Amino acid sequence: MTKTQHLVAAALASVALTAPAFAADDTIKIGFATAESGFMEAYDKPATDAALIRIDEINKAGGLLGKQIEVVKADTKSDRAEGAKAGLTVIDDGADLVVVSCDYDFGSPAALAAEDAGKVSFFLCAESVKAGIQGVGPLSFSASVLAPVQGAAMSEWAFKEKGAKDFYKLLDTWTVYNKGICDGFDWMMPKLEAQGAKLVGEDTFKNEDASIAAQITRIKSLPKEPDAIMLCTMMPGGVSAVKQIRAAGINSMILTGSGMDGSYWLPAVPDLSNFFIPVQGSIYGDDPNPDVKKFNAAFKEKTGADPSSQYAYPGYVMVDVWAKAVERAGSTDAEAVVAELEKMKDEPTLFGPRTFTSELHHQNNATYLVVDVEKGKPGVVGKWTLSEPVPMDAIMK
Template identity: 65%
Template sequence: MHRLLIASTLALGAAAPAIAADDITIGFAIATSGWMEAYDTPAATAAKIRIDEINANGGLLGRQIAWVEADTKTDRAQSAKAGLQVLDEGADMMVVSCDYDFGAPAALAAESAGINSFFLCAEDVKAGIQGVGPNSFSGSVLAAVQGATMAEWSHARREARTGYVLLDTTIEYNKGICTGFDWMFPQLDGTEIVGRDTFKNDDASIASQITRIKALPEEPDVIMLCSYIPGAASAVRQIRAAGINSLILNGSAVDGSYWLDATPGLSGFVVPVQGSIYGDDPRPEVEAFNVAYEKASGSRPASQYAYPGYILIDLWAKAVERAGSLDGAAVTAELEKMKGEATAFGARSFSGELHHQNSAEMQIVEISDGKPAVVDSWTISEPVPLQQLLN
């Protein structure tokens, strides 16, 4: 269990600490402006919480950790510039944006410099070896794991036998959720995907898609909705308004209660998360982090996307200690040895082929009468194969 020895002075947007000559420096090339800021700032705040804890316990390799930061402005070209800026300021490791597309330009700069990079919460397999290089990792759980978790959990716990796949084709993350569901659900006893359809996140109406669902001989047991806010909220509202009562499944991107005013009284909506922000996670370490985050930022995490920032610093620091070095290749070798490495949010593993989580314990959050709560936890029975992730 991690001890949360957090300085109460840390706050969102706080200035970087003064850097001493012998400090280890982490460079944050992240969005502090633009729409990605909503994802990057919480995860970066969590990362800085773990940095403060490590410093309070004597530091890393006997040295304190400092950090520098450059704003990518949610712009790909600026991401590359931000990466170069933090390198110029002495970064020994780089933390980059949650999204692969916006984080990769900075991560590629880190790769060229031979240092490790971690995406804050990217869930696309390309955010790692496949899209950046051998020293790049992600702190989150692949989107495909989320879809596979929903498939297996709903089959086992809610007796789902028929499923309908509704894919928002706007971003790769959504496709990853459906990839996992499409892989897992047909493997389960007595199951059938009875239809599939697509839409775009900014579509004002999905009336034609709803018509096709209602034309089925029987209502599907589950609808695998692979989308994010605001499009996901709009789709859910329209599905329920049409009188469709199927259990609706989604990925972690819709975690949080901030959007529920758009779907009053919603029930039968389920998502998998790495940890619960609602105070009901069965692991006391998670709630201890939520409390520490509130002390640091003034509010509790708004979604589970804060958690990967804490996890990535924790894992990287352990690898550095074991390597006895900040050298990117040496640290990578230690990270790739991690198999079921304990963290406050569950076990994590890496390999020479995959720098992501293709299996993880997920907490299952269900919304009933407009209120989200943990109802279960689930780990898929087998990891999502790499070839499936690359399809």
């Protein structure tokens, strides 16, 4: 039994079990077992707010299967054991869909509870392959795009669109997400090397490291500055790493993952330039899709603020694709809904096409917007779709 399964079992033992409540005949229920407090709230709340926008749109258009969608919630408190309890709570409240936290480690206890109850679960924006079939079971999905796609897409884009030839890999070993970014980079590099690119060095650090001076020294000791540094990291340590790289006078392109999206941290690195991030949609008012701009306005009207990063968007996508599957199945029955989700190939959504299969409940390819930060100002400078999907052996590395 895995650690998360032990947590679910413990929660089952500690919660008084009663006959599950079922949704009223005139409603369909979506249960959010997500963080409303603690550090995970910063990730879960924007995606939840986006999901609520899509739910409101569906209800105003007549509902789902002619029924209104009702929302029930339970706070995981950013704690794994509480996550299992929260999952059981929304299931007991009659949830037809269980929405869980934006991270495999913190969302899986609630997702495992849903799997055990025969309910579909959706991770808000987890980007580990474990947040689905491989780590939870056949009823579990993620609304975001796998981390390896980010590393692969950014390196291919930099080579083909920006002429980068010499690459350096710098991996923050803190999380599976960070490793996934570099796994995608590792898969792409031999393809680029066959076309003239070169990996000139690689190194690691830890998110909590106060200094990466040794790593920077090794970069500066190269015969010449690399064209691009693939920086596989996330907040908060990613900010310190970027600041130190630039303070050392290294001006290489910095390529990174979606976890570094957002302008809130940019004042910590004044006048940052030549810094590139893949995003599913732009929060900066310059998305080429007018419907995304409308969504951003609706998000601000609902919450009082602009989306803080692109991680708000998968919440909207999650409700959209699940609702489509329910309509096509004519039912909220989990197996019927999963069958319809697994038929989706390049299903159009506001934030790009989505594909699910019986082997993968994630995206192993996507069209990304590329955001460039120049003199501290982020903006979209391009769009990129991988030349081929990332294969399972690279995803499962």
